[in-house]
Amino acid sequence: MPLLTVPQVLALSPDDASAKAARGLVKPAKWVTLGAAETGLWGECQGSGAKPYQVMVDASGFGTKCSCPSRKFPCKHGLALMLMHAEGTGSFAGDPPVWFSEWLSGRKERAEKQAAKKEAAAEAPPPDPAKAAKRQEARLDRMRAGASWLGLWMRDLVREGLADLPSRPSSFWRETAARMVDAQTPGLGRRVEEMESLLYSGTDWPVKLLAAMGRTQLLLDALEKFDALPAGLQADVRTALGWAQEKDAALTGEKVEDLWTVNAVVYEENGPLHERRVWLSGNRTGRAALLLDFSHGGRKFEMPFVHGTQMEAALTYFPAAAPLRAVPGEMKGPAAAAAGLAGGGSFGEALEGISGRMAANPWLQRHPVALRGAKVRREGTAWGMQDSAGADVPVRLPEAGGWMLAAVSGGEPVDVFGEWAGGVLYPLTACCSGWISLTD
Amino acid sequence: MSSALTQLAAPALVGLTRKPPAWPLAAGGIGELLTGMESDEMEVRFLRTAGVLALAGEAGLEPRTASEALPVAPAEEVRQPDTPRLRAAAAQLISSGPAEVLTELLELLTEKGLTLPPGLLPALLGCSTNKPAVRSAIGKMPGKRHRWLASLNPEWKAILSEEITVAEYLDERLWTDGSLPKRIAVLRQVRQREPARARELLAAALPKEAAKERSEMLPVLAAGLSPEDAVFLTSVLADKSKGVRQIAAAMLSICRRANSPGE
Numbered sequence: 001m002p003l004l005t006v007p008q009v010l011a012l013s014p015d016d017a018s019a020k021a022a023r024g025l026v027k028p029a030k031w032v033t034l035g036a037a038e039t040g041l042w043g044e045c046q047g048s049g050a051k052p053y054q055v056m057v058d059a060s061g062f063g064t065k066c067s068c069p070s071r072k073f074p075c076k077h078g079l080a081l082m083l084m085h086a087e088g089t090g091s092f093a094g095d096p097p098v099w100f101s102e103w104l105s106g107r108k109e110r111a112e113k114q115a116a117k118k119e120a121a122a123e124a125p126p127p128d129p130a131k132a133a134k135r136q137e138a139r140l141d142r143m144r145a146g147a148s149w150l151g152l153w154m155r156d157l158v159r160e161g162l163a164d165l166p167s168r169p170s171s172f173w174r175e176t177a178a179r180m181v182d183a184q185t186p187g188l189g190r191r192v193e194e195m196e197s198l199l200y201s202g203t204d205w206p207v208k209l210l211a212a213m214g215r216t217q218l219l220l221d222a223l224e225k226f227d228a229l230p231a232g233l234q235a236d237v238r239t240a241l242g243w244a245q246e247k248d249a250a251l252t253g254e255k256v257e258d259l260w261t262v263n264a265v266v267y268e269e270n271g272p273l274h275e276r277r278v279w280l281s282g283n284r285t286g287r288a289a290l291l292l293d294f295s296h297g298g299r300k301f302e303m304p305f306v307h308g309t310q311m312e313a314a315l316t317y318f319p320a321a322a323p324l325r326a327v328p329g330e331m332k333g334p335a336a337a338a339a340g341l342a343g344g345g346s347f348g349e350a351l352e353g354i355s356g357r358m359a360a361n362p363w364l365q366r367h368p369v370a371l372r373g374a375k376v377r378r379e380g381t382a383w384g385m386q387d388s389a390g391a392d393v394p395v396r397l398p399e400a401g402g403w404m405l406a407a408v409s410g411g412e413p414v415d416v417f418g419e420w421a422g423g424v425l426y427p428l429t430a431c432c433s434g435w436i437s438l439t440d
Numbered sequence: 441m442s443s444a445l446t447q448l449a450a451p452a453l454v455g456l457t458r459k460p461p462a463w464p465l466a467a468g469g470i471g472e473l474l475t476g477m478e479s480d481e482m483e484v485r486f487l488r489t490a491g492v493l494a495l496a497g498e499a500g501l502e503p504r505t506a507s508e509a510l511p512v513a514p515a516e517e518v519r520q521p522d523t524p525r526l527r528a529a530a531a532q533l534i535s536s537g538p539a540e541v542l543t544e545l546l547e548l549l550t551e552k553g554l555t556l557p558p559g560l561l562p563a564l565l566g567c568s569t570n571k572p573a574v575r576s577a578i579g580k581m582p583g584k585r586h587r588w589l590a591s592l593n594p595e596w597k598a599i600l601s602e603e604i605t606v607a608e609y610l611d612e613r614l615w616t617d618g619s620l621p622k623r624i625a626v627l628r629q630v631r632q633r634e635p636a637r638a639r640e641l642l643a644a645a646l647p648k649e650a651a652k653e654r655s656e657m658l659p660v661l662a663a664g665l666s667p668e669d670a671v672f673l674t675s676v677l678a679d680k681s682k683g684v685r686q687i688a689a690a691m692l693s694i695c696r697r698a699n700s701p702g703e
Contacts (some may be wrong), residue, residue: 005524086524087525087528088524088525151484158487159455160457161452161453161454161455161456162452163453204446204449206452206453207446207449210445210449210452210490211491213487213490213491214493214494215491216491217488217490217491218488218491218492218495351501351503355500358495362495375510377506379507384506385506386506387506389503390505390506391504391505391506392506393506400562403562403589404559404562406510406562406592408558410512410588411512412512412513423498436559
């Protein structure tokens with residue numbers, strides 16, 4: 001079992017309550033047995049009932065199982081077991097019990113079966129190409145109708161002027177956004193919501209709003225020419241419009257085997273919908289990858305990922321003009337601690353990568369950026385950053401994250417990973433004699 | 441944002457019917473792109489132009505040279521306890537108390553000459569602003585990183601208020617060119633953290649000072665007197681000023697007593 005650090009274990013927690021409850025269980029007295037091996041951790045935790053809960057952690061990918069009735073994943077017992085191991089609390093035996101070994105081998109079997117099924121599905125011909133094409137055409141028609149309405153709406157706005165928009169009620173924007181969702185183009189709906197939020201972005205809001213509208217116009221233009229676009233760009237336009245790609249779509253994409261380092265994991269909540277973005281970087285190929293997952297009503301994701309770990313695995317990229325989003329295939333070995341960020345360089349190099357990707361897919365909204373040897377600085381009451389070549393990096397670093405970065409780096413160069421969106425870098429993790437999360 | 445885009449914002453604000461746009465003259469690839477995107481409808485052409493300029497502006501972003509980074513923290517010579525368990529316990533005490541136990545932990549670490557790992561310092565300094573006991577315990581903690589960090593944050597500077605700020609502590613000029621009280625304060629700081637260095641500074645400076653300065657600076661060594669100071673103090677017994685000689689003799693006797701506790 002690679003040693004996850006305490007912050008890494010806490011990053012796996014589905015919510016604050018679980019982390020807090022787990023803390024209360026980090027006491028050897030609560031545990032009847034404790035064990036650790038290369039393959040994982042196990043333990044029996046005394047709950048309120050007579051029979052202690054059996055808690056298991058798989059070292060390859062940190063999957064957990066517990067016999068408790070909790071629906072949280074991982075539950076407080078699983079978290080507590082990993083915390084005890086990370087802190088060195090309690091004494092761990094080395095001989096795995098049968099219930100642990102059986103769970104592990106069952107897990108492995110299921111994973112293999114699933115991989116075989118995926119492969120078979122990839123080779124099998126699509127169920128009925130004619131029917132699928134007809135369905136796609138029907139949806140495209142609905143989307144085109146929605147898009148042409150939005151085109152008219154934007155033309156009206158620039159013809160009549162944007163000046164009175166701040167005095168319009170929020171319903172003006174909400175209704176337009178809802179209309180886009182009805183037209184099965186939720187991506188356009190999100191763009192309308194973003195336009196409203198730009199009204200409050202400072203004195204240059206008209207420029208920013210105009211930029212957002214212009215970029216949306218280019219998306220509408222692309223939809224109009226959809227049939228003439230190459231397949232990769234078609235996929236990008238679909239994604240930008242909010243037509244979710246089925247995970248099966250990735251089966252036909254490019255497969256890349258590498259030692260993947262988890263540079264950062266981001267959780268975002270939008271009402272009941274939880275989004276998780278796992279940013280990976282290949283140690284040998286230098287490729288970046290994004291694993292994007294959604295879960296309804298809580299943080300429940302099939303495969304756990306923690307920043308600062310790495311695993312040998314095959315990823316399959318979704319078809320795209322500049323492939324970035326991928327789905328993980330079979331893990332080729334246990335996850336291990338990663339010594340540092342994978343990939344990265346100066347800010348200038350990062351910008352070159354962003355330009356290249358933007359040229360291929362102008363609607364991509366988030367780009368991974370890894371900076372080597374960056375330094376923090378204070379600009380008035382906000383945090384700033386400069387890269388190894390002394391260039392200014394526009395960042396939005398939260399107060400706490402900035403102090404953490406300053407404390408750990410002592411003003412010396414550190415490696416920083418973040419998401420580039422809308423011309424600003426949002427730093428997520430940093431590496432400087434250990435990994436730190438900048439968003440806690 | 442590109443200036444060409446900014447110029448389009450004015451007609452967009454008042455409306456194209458009132459103020460028709462002046463189309464930007466872009467050369468090269470962008471110009472070609474814009475020509476290819478013309479439309480019969482002015483509004484469509486306008487939105488497309490804005491879109492292309494916005495994209496080109498972001499894709500063609502050139503890094504600017506940044507102003508100064510943070511001053512680099514002085515090298516940390518003090519050890520940190522590096523057991524995950526202690527880190528976790530300290531983090532727990534910092535986030536949810538009780539403050540008395542946290543104070544006790546800090547005092548214990550200080551006694552052993554240890555400081556906390558840098559990752560815990562922002563939270564520690566943050567929680568100390570309304571806890572005087574914790575603040576005072578931090579003030580006594582050995583190490584430089586927490587002082588450096590506190591000197592950057594106006595809310596945390598209070599921790600250093602009774603002391604000289606880190607920058608001053610590091611500023612050699614304050615020692616060589618400062619006023620007498622400032623020089624004595626610097627010497628006190630140095631004596632507290634690096635007793636031998638304070639002695640060396642004093643040994644180098646004394647021969648160049650007047651009697652008054654010598655008699656006021658020498659007593660700083662009284663804090664943390666040790667047998668290691670004896671050789672230097674013996675040399676001061678030959679000082680020209682009687683007052684200085686007396687101070688040296690008094691401290692020397694304390695040194696000797698410390699040296700042989702049995703007598």
